[in-house]
Amino acid sequence: MVVALLRCSWLLERFCFLCRTGTACCLKCCPAPSNVLVWVAAALRYSGSEKDESSRWKIFFFFAPWKHVVMWELIDEVEVEMPTSLGCPPPCAPLFLMLMTFLLQVKHATNQIVMNCADIDIITASYAPEGDEEVHATGFNYQNEDEKVTLSFPSTLQKGTGTLKIDFVGELNDKMKGFYRSKYTTPTGDTRYAAVTQFEATDARRAFPCWDEPAIKATFDISLVVPKDRVALSNMNVIDRKPYPDDENLVEVKFARTPIMSTYLVAFVVGEYDFVETRSLDGVLVRVYTPVGKAEQGKFALEVAAKTLPFYKDYFNVPYPLPKIDLIAIADFAAGAMENWGLVTYRETALLIDPKNSCSSSRQWVALVVGHELAHQWFGNLVTMEWWTHLWLNEGFASWIEYLCVDHCFPEYDIWTQFVSADYTRAQELDALDNSHPIEVSVGHPSEVDEIFDAISYSKGASVIRMLHDYIGDEDFRKGMNLYLTKFLQKNAATEDLWESLEKASGKPIAAVMNTWTKQMGFPLIYVEAEQVKDDKVLKLVQKKFCASGPYAGEDFPMWMVPISICTSDDPTSAKMQVLMDKPELTLVLKDVKPDQWVKLNLGTVGFYRTQYSPDMLESLIPAIKDLSLPPVDRLGLQNDLFSLARAGIISTVEVLKVMEAFVNEPNYTVWSDLSCNLEILSTLLSHTDFYEEIQVFVKDVFSPIGERLGWDPKPGEGHLDALLRGLVLGKLGKAGHKATLEEARRRFKDHVEGKNILSADLRSPVYVTILKHGDSTTLDTMLKLHKQADMQEEKNRIERVLGAISQPELIQKVLTFALSEEVRPQDTVSVIGGVAGGSKQGRKAAWKFVRDNWEELYNRYQGGFLISRLIKVCVALRMALEISFYWF
Numbered sequence: 001m002v003v004a005l006l007r008c009s010w011l012l013e014r015f016c017f018l019c020r021t022g023t024a025c026c027l028k029c030c031p032a033p034s035n036v037l038v039w040v041a042a043a044l045r046y047s048g049s050e051k052d053e054s055s056r057w058k059i060f061f062f063f064a065p066w067k068h069v070v071m072w073e074l075i076d077e078v079e080v081e082m083p084t085s086l087g088c089p090p091p092c093a094p095l096f097l098m099l100m101t102f103l104l105q106v107k108h109a110t111n112q113i114v115m116n117c118a119d120i121d122i123i124t125a126s127y128a129p130e131g132d133e134e135v136h137a138t139g140f141n142y143q144n145e146d147e148k149v150t151l152s153f154p155s156t157l158q159k160g161t162g163t164l165k166i167d168f169v170g171e172l173n174d175k176m177k178g179f180y181r182s183k184y185t186t187p188t189g190d191t192r193y194a195a196v197t198q199f200e201a202t203d204a205r206r207a208f209p210c211w212d213e214p215a216i217k218a219t220f221d222i223s224l225v226v227p228k229d230r231v232a233l234s235n236m237n238v239i240d241r242k243p244y245p246d247d248e249n250l251v252e253v254k255f256a257r258t259p260i261m262s263t264y265l266v267a268f269v270v271g272e273y274d275f276v277e278t279r280s281l282d283g284v285l286v287r288v289y290t291p292v293g294k295a296e297q298g299k300f301a302l303e304v305a306a307k308t309l310p311f312y313k314d315y316f317n318v319p320y321p322l323p324k325i326d327l328i329a330i331a332d333f334a335a336g337a338m339e340n341w342g343l344v345t346y347r348e349t350a351l352l353i354d355p356k357n358s359c360s361s362s363r364q365w366v367a368l369v370v371g372h373e374l375a376h377q378w379f380g381n382l383v384t385m386e387w388w389t390h391l392w393l394n395e396g397f398a399s400w401i402e403y404l405c406v407d408h409c410f411p412e413y414d415i416w417t418q419f420v421s422a423d424y425t426r427a428q429e430l431d432a433l434d435n436s437h438p439i440e441v442s443v444g445h446p447s448e449v450d451e452i453f454d455a456i457s458y459s460k461g462a463s464v465i466r467m468l469h470d471y472i473g474d475e476d477f478r479k480g481m482n483l484y485l486t487k488f489l490q491k492n493a494a495t496e497d498l499w500e501s502l503e504k505a506s507g508k509p510i511a512a513v514m515n516t517w518t519k520q521m522g523f524p525l526i527y528v529e530a531e532q533v534k535d536d537k538v539l540k541l542v543q544k545k546f547c548a549s550g551p552y553a554g555e556d557f558p559m560w561m562v563p564i565s566i567c568t569s570d571d572p573t574s575a576k577m578q579v580l581m582d583k584p585e586l587t588l589v590l591k592d593v594k595p596d597q598w599v600k601l602n603l604g605t606v607g608f609y610r611t612q613y614s615p616d617m618l619e620s621l622i623p624a625i626k627d628l629s630l631p632p633v634d635r636l637g638l639q640n641d642l643f644s645l646a647r648a649g650i651i652s653t654v655e656v657l658k659v660m661e662a663f664v665n666e667p668n669y670t671v672w673s674d675l676s677c678n679l680e681i682l683s684t685l686l687s688h689t690d691f692y693e694e695i696q697v698f699v700k701d702v703f704s705p706i707g708e709r710l711g712w713d714p715k716p717g718e719g720h721l722d723a724l725l726r727g728l729v730l731g732k733l734g735k736a737g738h739k740a741t742l743e744e745a746r747r748r749f750k751d752h753v754e755g756k757n758i759l760s761a762d763l764r765s766p767v768y769v770t771i772l773k774h775g776d777s778t779t780l781d782t783m784l785k786l787h788k789q790a791d792m793q794e795e796k797n798r799i800e801r802v803l804g805a806i807s808q809p810e811l812i813q814k815v816l817t818f819a820l821s822e823e824v825r826p827q828d829t830v831s832v833i834g835g836v837a838g839g840s841k842q843g844r845k846a847a848w849k850f851v852r853d854n855w856e857e858l859y860n861r862y863q864g865g866f867l868i869s870r871l872i873k874v875c876v877a878l879r880m881a882l883e884i885s886f887y888w889f
Helices: 003-014 069-075 295-316 360-376 388-409 415-431 446-452 456-472 474-487 495-506 510-518 615-626 632-647 653-665 669-686 692-710 720-735 739-753 761-773 777-789 793-805 809-819 826-837 841-853 855-862 866-883
Strands: 037-041 056-065 095-106 110-116 120-129 139-143 148-157 160-171 178-185 191-198 219-227 231-234 238-243 250-255 268-271 274-279 285-290 324-330 343-347 524-533 536-545 562-568 577-581 585-590 599-601 610-613
Touching (some): 274 295, 285 295, 295 324, 295 388, 295 474, 343 360, 360 388, 360 415, 360 761, 388 446, 388 456, 388 495, 415 456, 415 632, 456 474, 456 495, 456 510, 456 562, 474 495, 524 615, 536 562, 536 599, 577 585, 610 615, 610 632, 632 653, 632 669, 653 692, 669 692, 692 720, 739 761, 761 793, 777 793, 777 809, 793 826, 809 826, 809 841, 841 855, 841 866, 855 866
Parallel strands (some): 056 219, 324 343, 524 610
Antiparallel strands (some): 110 148, 139 148, 178 191, 191 268, 219 250, 274 285, 524 536, 536 585, 562 599
């Protein structure tokens, strides 16, 4: 049949995108068909070799409203039979059609072409050698597990250039990967859809057959035909926008050619958006795209982005190569953000800040995410990992330098202390497990890639980069980074290439040191004891692998090359000695250290290891905790090591809790935050014992003094960290049932609901979690009503995360049911269920049963992506914690 009109009719007669019926009613029942965007046709060309800068992809993406059947004339010259494998599309699966043309160079004679392909049905394919007749493919062999397709031809394709044409059908999916639709609500309350892309790691192949590997780079020319009232964006700046000749309601938008880049970085978005804009100091046009009517919420991210681009340009001594950078908030988005070159996509909560209704932690989060994704514009986009084994090189580096960037933009955040709590200790918790994995992981099948988007690649990667930066020094580190970026500009690189550049800049054995951290899992525990010899202290250090399950008892003896820094009470902020520990045991002599002076390893908590002090050395450090002479980051690292050693059964929990009493005068937010997390773990482990009430009393005793000092309302001169600390402490006291806190939370919540006195954004989470923890069905109904009324995604997420605090079994089930309802965006279901799992003993059991009972729906929703693995982790991790609780006592 004729592809254009008849095939289009086949699509229209079998399902309706909006009403979801199976009748030929589409054009009648769709009141605003221009809201639905369909990918109609495309042409894609590729020529040259992988490394040749003249290689290019040319893509013409045409979007059209459902009603514009005339668009199918673009491909009406091809006559084919509809493949039987397609069958009748399900009502929930809108389709797109595409015609692609590749300009290829055949280097070896063959009768087959193999490409990456997933969720796509090819209708026709042909190859025309230059100056010769077209040869039609006679077979399409789909290797679904490998996400490939083999095009077979009846005769051999000879060496030389030629044209490959492919006509196929794909699915405009709801899976938040590949080419998908994102549902949003307009200011007038209408439900509409944007068309968006998410291709990392291996999902460009869901949009079009291609060679979907990071090392196969090319340039892209992209044109979009869209409704004239829609915003159309892609990686590059618009170079032409003109009316589409066949329909006055459409425009054709043409974008400039991209630099040479990988398929996973291609992006395009079509929808309704407002924007704010500025230019960075180096002249780059910066825009933040927001939902319609919310442009004001893009100003904070715009400010951060405009400061960040010049900072990275100066740090790397390499300019940003594109004329513009767009940051856009996407309603349905699985990850936090994606670094598509020139068009960075974000969850709304990772980009939008309401000046009146966003809390301090949200501002900090947006600053970090913007810093992270813009770092990728150099480290990942300009120079790309050779293969997914080196994913950590992208993500670990960006996860480190985002903190450097935020520290530059907002020094008042004390962000490096927060790094230790947020990333360093998080990575150590995961890496201490027996089932951890090395930073560098061999990746074969595409399905394995999502498995390494975890705290090892991100947080451990960032932590060892931070340790390396400290070991080398900032000046040599920057020289090495410049060497690396300029050598591999617009090319691909491996981990060893970075080590080579840094080694050349610093003269230190970088590869030898770092291979012990990236190629083997785990990290060391350094045991240290001291002996006074006249005016010197003699330290004996022993390294062994640290294991969360108890003292290491393996037959092998893994060893790390550990940069050791040592400070004393004489100057707690600078190193008395720095040494590279490259053997199992090491003896050091600290000159001129008196008997009454304390000694501490791991200055700044930079080295990625845990420290176990002899009893005498630990005892000598307690006064430095009390009088705050030990810096905050070192106080944090010390207590975190102690808790971890106790959890592993290496020291007694009673000893740890005695040391905790020294923190009675602690003023630092991040130290309190880490203390809170560790006490929460202890509380969870005791929730099934007779000691649970006693630990709640202990929590109230520990947090009450700081709670009384802070109070409920901000004081003159307070800043960002004070706001974070107040929310943390009040939430902790409220959950523990502190009477005065509970009463005040209920009073303020009542005024908030009645509109008498709206809660400040920084107080909402602690108040919400307190009233839910001690609430009933009326409380839950009120919270769900607030959720429904919320216009801001940040507020919806804030409520979703704390709903699991409710304790009655029937209400827990109500929250779990709510998690899968239309009221919760698909990407946020995981946080609702995770909140239940972490909320109570009953919640842990209920959440795990709920996941098992609804496994098919959850798996189909996330299609095996990283959201499903994250869901399993939040449910199972707590159960595993209970199973190892006997190590504590």
